Amino acid sequence: MNAQTLIDTASALVAGDKGLLAMDESNATCNKRFAALGIPQTEAARRDWRELIVTAPGLGESISGAILFDETIRQRTDAGKPFAQALSDVGIVPGIKVDMGAKPLAGHPGETVTEGLDGLRERLAEYAGMGARFAKWRGVIAIADGPGAGLPTPACIDVNAHALARYAALCQEAGLVPIVEPEVLMDGGHSLARCAEVTEEVLHRTFAQLLAQGVLLEGMLLKPNMVLPGEKAATQDSVEAVADATVAGLLRAVPAAVPGVAFLSGGQSAQLASARLDAMNTRHKSRLPWALTFSFSRAVQQPALDAWKGDAANVAEAQQALVFRARCNQAARRGGYDAKRDAPR
Numbered sequence: 001m002n003a004q005t006l007i008d009t010a011s012a013l014v015a016g017d018k019g020l021l022a023m024d025e026s027n028a029t030c031n032k033r034f035a036a037l038g039i040p041q042t043e044a045a046r047r048d049w050r051e052l053i054v055t056a057p058g059l060g061e062s063i064s065g066a067i068l069f070d071e072t073i074r075q076r077t078d079a080g081k082p083f084a085q086a087l088s089d090v091g092i093v094p095g096i097k098v099d100m101g102a103k104p105l106a107g108h109p110g111e112t113v114t115e116g117l118d119g120l121r122e123r124l125a126e127y128a129g130m131g132a133r134f135a136k137w138r139g140v141i142a143i144a145d146g147p148g149a150g151l152p153t154p155a156c157i158d159v160n161a162h163a164l165a166r167y168a169a170l171c172q173e174a175g176l177v178p179i180v181e182p183e184v185l186m187d188g189g190h191s192l193a194r195c196a197e198v199t200e201e202v203l204h205r206t207f208a209q210l211l212a213q214g215v216l217l218e219g220m221l222l223k224p225n226m227v228l229p230g231e232k233a234a235t236q237d238s239v240e241a242v243a244d245a246t247v248a249g250l251l252r253a254v255p256a257a258v259p260g261v262a263f264l265s266g267g268q269s270a271q272l273a274s275a276r277l278d279a280m281n282t283r284h285k286s287r288l289p290w291a292l293t294f295s296f297s298r299a300v301q302q303p304a305l306d307a308w309k310g311d312a313a314n315v316a317e318a319q320q321a322l323v324f325r326a327r328c329n330q331a332a333r334r335g336g337y338d339a340k341r342d343a344p345r
């Protein structure tokens with residue numbers, strides 16, 4: 001492991017006011033989003049969509065790194081350039097999702113453990129050879145309260161934290177910066193306070209494993225959920241309350257040696273994701289030991305996908321929508337997003 005390379009890559013990914021773009025949807029997830037818009041669910045259509053993203057004019061001005069899926073890192077632009085190369089050429093660091101998805105956790109109904117550790121050392125070497133400089137692994141934690149339920153269980157939190165740390169150590173051995181993504185889902189009717197409690201516990205357990213397994217904190221990034229009320233909760237808290245609860249939990253659980261925290265969007269609307277990130281940076285900037293930025297998929301891509309609809313005639317309009325959302329989040333990172341106008345100030 002070359003520690004300085006890891007530190008340099010991690011720092012570059014969160015430098016200035018840029019953020020990351022997650023474009024690493026599995027084929028199943030990508031197809032589901034395509035199906036909702038009547039777009040063919042084929043490898044060719046997925047390639048067309050990823051080409052639209054990678055070649056969007058000006059994307060590198062607001063995006064520091066892009067996370068690819070296995071199929072995508074093996075594909076090329078119409079001009080014949082591998083996507084990873086096309087990204088590098090516009091100053092965007094290519095990364096790769098390396099987990100194999102969340103699978104049912106034995107003996108724990110309603111809970112999952114993320115798989116993909118077997119053979120990971122070899123896969124990381126292959127991805128590094130294809131130009132990837134960082135990686136991502138997502139653990140998934142569901143909240144379910146009420147009689148007899150009581151999720152998450154400690155077992156679910158622990159197995160996912162353990163796997164995240166095993167993945168992160170293997171990444172660093174291979175010279176790739178691990179993005180550690182423990183996602184507490186927003187599905188359900190739980191309160192903001194319940195999400196705060198679970199998120200903090202998950203982060204404590206995850207960092208305990210990262211430390212126990214010798215992961216270099218300066219050479220990794222954290223990709224957490226924001227602390228939110230469940231999407232079906234009767235009380236939907238204000239942007240400011242979400243920002244305050246999220247920052248409070250992170251300050252308690254994330255060591256200052258970590259260079260950056262880059263949020264997932266998790267099903268929030270594009271506008272709310274921008275407004276909440278902006279509020280965190282506006283209200284708390286001087287207290288933050290790490291960069292607070294974004295690594296959104298849906299909150300950056302969805303408006304562009306809605307504009308594209310699989311039609312080549314809509315490519316330019318979709319690219320503009322994509323870059324606009326990236327710019328809104330770039331503004332949010334520096335506390336310069338105007339939520340009323342939904343635009344950078």
Ligand code: 13P
Pocket residue numbers: 022138181264265266267295296297298299
């Ligand atoms: P969302 O921003 O759509 O939650 O996706 C981020 C991600 O990378 C999920 O793993």
